[in-house]
Structures are given as structure tokens and as C-alpha cells.
Amino acid sequence: MSKIAAYAKLLRLPGIGALGIVPVIAALAMGSTDLYSLILIFIIGAFSSVFGFLVNDYVDIELDGFVDELKKKPLVSGEVSKKNALLIAFYLSFTTFFFIALLWYGQPIDSFKFSALICIIVAGILGTFYDVYGKKVVGSDFFVAISVALIFLFGALTFGQPTVIIWIIFILTFENILYMNVVQNGIKDADHDYKLGVKNIALTLGVTVQGDKITIPRSFQAFGLGLRLFAALLFFVPFVVFGYEYYLWQIALLGILVVVYLFLDTKLLTIRTFNRSQIRKLIGVQSFLRYSLVPVMLFKIIGIVPAILLILIPIAWYIVFTPFLGEKLFKPRM
Numbered sequence: 001m002s003k004i005a006a007y008a009k010l011l012r013l014p015g016i017g018a019l020g021i022v023p024v025i026a027a028l029a030m031g032s033t034d035l036y037s038l039i040l041i042f043i044i045g046a047f048s049s050v051f052g053f054l055v056n057d058y059v060d061i062e063l064d065g066f067v068d069e070l071k072k073k074p075l076v077s078g079e080v081s082k083k084n085a086l087l088i089a090f091y092l093s094f095t096t097f098f099f100i101a102l103l104w105y106g107q108p109i110d111s112f113k114f115s116a117l118i119c120i121i122v123a124g125i126l127g128t129f130y131d132v133y134g135k136k137v138v139g140s141d142f143f144v145a146i147s148v149a150l151i152f153l154f155g156a157l158t159f160g161q162p163t164v165i166i167w168i169i170f171i172l173t174f175e176n177i178l179y180m181n182v183v184q185n186g187i188k189d190a191d192h193d194y195k196l197g198v199k200n201i202a203l204t205l206g207v208t209v210q211g212d213k214i215t216i217p218r219s220f221q222a223f224g225l226g227l228r229l230f231a232a233l234l235f236f237v238p239f240v241v242f243g244y245e246y247y248l249w250q251i252a253l254l255g256i257l258v259v260v261y262l263f264l265d266t267k268l269l270t271i272r273t274f275n276r277s278q279i280r281k282l283i284g285v286q287s288f289l290r291y292s293l294v295p296v297m298l299f300k301i302i303g304i305v306p307a308i309l310l311i312l313i314p315i316a317w318y319i320v321f322t323p324f325l326g327e328k329l330f331k332p333r334m
Contacts, residue, residue, distance in 0.1 A: 005325050006079035010088070012053050014325065017317025018291060020046030021310060022148065022173065023155025025294060028302045028310070029166055030159040040103040041155050044096055048120060048151055051092040052127040052144070058085050059131050063196050093124070103158065116157035123150035135198045141181035149174040164242050165301060168234060169294055175231045176290055183224040183269070184283045190214060191274055214274040221269045228265045232258045235297055250299045257296060261289050288315060 012019065020042040027041050057075050061082070074080040100120065104113060127147040134140040152173045156166045186193075186202025191209040193200065206217040235254055238244040264286050271279070295310040 006074040009325055010074040010080050011050050014318045014321040016046045018314035019049035021314055022152050026152050026155030028306055030156050032159050040099050044099050047092045047096045054089045055128055056131040112157045112160055116154045119150040119154045123147040138199045138204050141178055145174045145178040148177045165238055172231055175227055179227045188279050209274045212274050224269045245300045254296050257293055
């Protein structure tokens with residue numbers, strides 16, 4: 001049973017609901033309602049994302065061994081062998097393209113599907129580059145952000161020419177992943193990254209930890225809040241600039257959620273006491289709140305019920321599977 005739990009942790013089982021939903025959002029925004037296609041899109045999104053995490057875990061085995069909270073990760077603890085991890089990575093890569101073939105079976109490969117295929121391949125290349133060289137190249141976070149955004153775009157191109165709303169969500173996806181990697185991870189790992197020779201934007205801009213005190217320079221705060229303020233404005237662009245229909249209560253709800261997530265982002269960027277456990281918890285809450293904003297934006301476009309399901313499925317998936325692995329809710333072992 002412990003072996004099964006180890007492999008489930010390695011494959012990020014509790015997070016698959018959120019990982020797989022990214023291209024599904026694109027498919028729904030493109031007007032697809034076919035359940036079979038949506039399930040396949042979900043699997044493709046989940047497998048391609050888990051592949052990236054697995055490669056990252058494999059590359060970071062030695063580095064993770066220096067962090068007490070990460071020593072229980074399956075590859076670091078030895079519960080899963082490096083050989084088996086590579087075999088699983090190969091399997092995930094192969095089955096991702098197998099499910100793409102199933103998704104497109106019997107359909108002509110037009111220019112959009114060809115572009116979608118290029119997106120998933122480039123996403124894999126950029127994601128792998130980040131996994132291997134990310135801690136050695138300042139700004140490599142942009143590569144993984146583009147990678148995830150391309151997985152989203154794959155879900156749209158599968159069904160035709162992307163609309164304005166697709167490109168807006170594409171930018172929002174890029175912004176969110178960039179913020180997660182640069183700001184959230186930069187602060188969370190600031191106590192040990194410099195010891196391991198990691199090169200990232202947080203350390204370059206002067207984020208430091210001494211004992212239980214953390215210093216976050218205004219330049220880094222400005223970078224993080226700039227990203228979030230840009231996204232906050234972008235959520236309303238479809239309605240204000242491009243005339244998409246909306247419910248008044250939907251805009252009010254979106255506004256409230258935006259204010260809350262900006263408050264939490266400000267709280268993270270202005271902390272003075274370094275408590276990794278509390279930081280992880282704050283990041284977990286931030287992540288789930290941020291993921292709910294796009295579905296709320298899509299209430300009128302894809303329908304209220306599908307949008308609510310997009311919010312609830314990742315949360316329910318996470319809540320159901322996390323306790324079985326012995327992990328604490330909203331405090332992932334990152």
C-alpha cells in the first residue's frame with residue numbers, strides 16, 4: 001500500500017484535477033460540449049503536465065535531498081527508483097500522443113490541428129528545458145509559463161480557430177504560471193535556494209532569509225504585484241473592450257474575487273517572518289482562488305453549470321485524494 005501511495009505522490013494524483021482542466025477550459029470556450037472529447041482533452045492535459053513534474057523531480061533529486069520537507073518525496077526517499085521514474089516519464093509521453101490520436105481519430109488534420117500538435121511538442125520541449133536548466137538560468141520561468149499556456153492553446157486549436165477569449169485566457173494562463181514560479185516559489189524556497197546555487201529572479205532581485213526573517217525588496221514586490229494587477233484588469237477586458245455578454249452579478253462576483261486574490265498576493269509579498277509551512281498554506285489557498293477566476297469569467301460564455309464544474313472538480317479531486325496520501329490539505333509538499 002505504501003508503494004502505491006509513493007507512486008501516487010510522484011504522479012501528483014491530488015493535483016491532476018487542476019492540471020488536466022487547463023485544456024478543457026479552452027475546449028469549452030471554443031464551444032465543444034462532447035463529453036468523450038472533453039475527457040480525452042483532460043487526460044492529455046493531465047499526462048503532459050505530470051510528465052513535466054516527473055522530469056523536474058528526477059532532475060532535482062539531489063537538490064531536494066537538502067530540504068527537510070522534501071526528503072519524503074518518493075524519488076528522494078528511494079520509494080520509487082530513478083529507473084522506474086524514467087520509464088513512467090516515457091510512458092506518459094507516449095500515451096499523451098496516443099490519446100491525441102484517439103481524440104482526432106477519423107478527423108482530417110487541418111492547419112489548426114497541426115498547430116495544436118506543434119503546441120504540445122513545443123510545450124514538452126520548453127517544459128523539459130526548464131526542468132533541466134531552470135535552476136541555472138535566471139528567467140527560465142518564462143519557458144515553463146509558455147509551456148503550460150501552449151497546453152491550454154492545444155485544447156482550443158483542436159476545435160478550430162482561437163477566439164478573442166481564448167487569447168485572453170492564454171495570456172492569463174501564462175501570467176499565472178509565471179507568478180507561481182517566480183513569486184510564490186521564489187519566496188517559498190528563499191531559505192535554501194541560495195545555498196544550492198540556484199539562479200532565479202527572486203534571488204537576483206534580493207529576496208533573502210536570515211533565521212526566521214525574510215526580506216523582500218520593493219523591486220520584487222513591484223514585479224509580483226505588477227503581474228497580478230495586469231491579470232486583474234485583463235479579467236474584465238472581454239466585457240469592457242470586446243463586448244462579451246455578462247451577468248451583472250457575475251461582474252460583481254468577479255470583482256470581489258479579484259480583490260481577495262490581490263489582498264492575498266499583497267500579504268505574501270509583504271511577509272516579514274519566514275514560516276515555510278504557513279507560506280505553503282497561503283500559496284495553496286491563492287492557487288485555488290486564482291483557478292476559479294477564469295471559470296467565473298466564462299459564466300455567460302460556456303454556461304453557469306459547466307463553469308461551476310470547472311471550479312468544483314479540481315477542488316473536489318484535491319480534497320478527496322490528498323488525505324489518502326497522508327498529506328495535509330492546502331499544504332502540498334512543494
